[in-house]
Structures are given as structure tokens and as C-alpha cells.
Amino acid sequence: MNRAPRVALDTNVLVYAQGVLSAPADQPKIDTARALIRGLLRGGARPVAPAQALAELHRVLTRKGGLDRADAETRVRRVGAASEIAGTTSSAWDAALALATDHRLQIFDAVTLAVAVEAGADLLLSEDLRDGFSWRGLVVRNPFAAAPAPDVGRLITMGAMP
Numbered sequence: 001m002n003r004a005p006r007v008a009l010d011t012n013v014l015v016y017a018q019g020v021l022s023a024p025a026d027q028p029k030i031d032t033a034r035a036l037i038r039g040l041l042r043g044g045a046r047p048v049a050p051a052q053a054l055a056e057l058h059r060v061l062t063r064k065g066g067l068d069r070a071d072a073e074t075r076v077r078r079v080g081a082a083s084e085i086a087g088t089t090s091s092a093w094d095a096a097l098a099l100a101t102d103h104r105l106q107i108f109d110a111v112t113l114a115v116a117v118e119a120g121a122d123l124l125l126s127e128d129l130r131d132g133f134s135w136r137g138l139v140v141r142n143p144f145a146a147a148p149a150p151d152v153g154r155l156i157t158m159g160a161m162p
Contacts, residue, residue: 007040007155008048008086008116010109010126011056013143014079018057020065029127029144032156036125036143039156041082049083050115052108086119099135113138123151 016026016033040047054076061072088096092114099110109128116124117136124140131142131149143152 004043004045005122005151005155006048006120007045008050008112008119008121008124008138009037009053009083010050010112010124010128011053011060012127013037013125014049014053014057015060015065016144017079018061018065018075020060022064032143035156036152037082043155046082046084048086048116048119048121049080050112050119051085051087052111052115054080054085056108084119086115088115089118092118103133103135105129113140123155125152125155 013033013036016029017037019030021027021030037047057079058072058076061067061075062069065072067075088111092111095114095117096107096110099105099114100107103110105113106128109126112126113124113129113135117138121138124138125143126140127142127144129140129142131140131145133140141149141152143155
């Protein structure tokens with residue numbers, strides 16, 4: 001029996017799901033992010049939300065999204081309540097430092113990746129990391145790619161009626 005993958009969400013997926021537009025061309029990404037999260041929740045999955053991603057979401061909502069801090073707090077708390085919040089442990093931090101060095105990743109991306117692995121995620125949905133990058137059993141998928149991997153499409157339809 002196949003189990004549904006355990007999915008972690010990077011900041012950009014959370015930002016798009018909140019409807020933050022940087023450019024009009026972002027609307028398809030907003031639609032995709034919302035469909036992914038609906039699919040996960042409809043399928044009974046609680047996505048992993050690294051605390052790092054939630055902190056970055058708050059910052060984007062107040063800076064680019066134009067929300068006041070109270071509104072941003074409300075939205076971030078709502079996202080956190082629908083997710084499993086995964087914190088940065090000392091072991092995740094050590095792994096992130098090594099990832100940043102060994103794979104030339106930005107430290108914030110490396111922290112998100114290491115925390116997702118530690119939380120037992122199989123997939124990390126991210127626009128920032130290379131699609132298909134694999135580390136310690138976790139695969140990165142860009143849900144906004146021109147031709148997303150089939151596993152991304154399956155996430156959108158999770159829990160849908162056959």
C-alpha cells in the first residue's frame with residue numbers, strides 16, 4: 001500500500017498561498033500554491049512548516065504584502081495551526097551549515113531543508129532550490145516549474161473523489 005508523501009513547504013509556497021503578488025505573472029503561482037495546500041489538507045495531510053519558513057512568511061507579509069504586524073501574525077498563526085511546525089534543532093543547524101558549504105546553498109534554504117529532513121518529510125516544495133535535488137531521502141520539487149513533476153500533480157488531487 002502506498003502512503004501519501006510527507007510534504008514540507010518552503011516560504012515561497014506559503015507566500016504565494018497568501019496571495020502576495022510581486023508581479024502580475026505571479027497569479028498562476030498563487031493558484032498552484034493554493035491548490036497544493038487544498039489538496040494536502042483535503043487528503044488529511046498536515047504539511048511540515050519549518051519555523052524558518054513561517055518567520056520568513058511573516059516578514060514577507062509585512063514588507064511586500066503590506067500587512068500590519070497583527071494581520072501578519074493572524075495569518076502566520078493560521079498557517080501554523082494547519083501545519084506541523086518544525087523547529088531548528090542543534091542537529092538540524094549543524095546539518096544546514098554542512099549543506100550550505102557542501103552544496104553551496106543559501107543558509108536559509110539549507111536550514112529549511114535540514115529541518116524538513118529531520119521532521120521526516122519526503123518532499124520539500126520550493127521554488128528556490130533545484131528541482132529534483134535529493135538529500136537524505138528528501139526530494140525537492142518546484143511546484144511552479146513549467147512542467148512540474150508528476151508527484152506535484154498528485155498532491156493537488158490528493159483526497160479528491162475518484
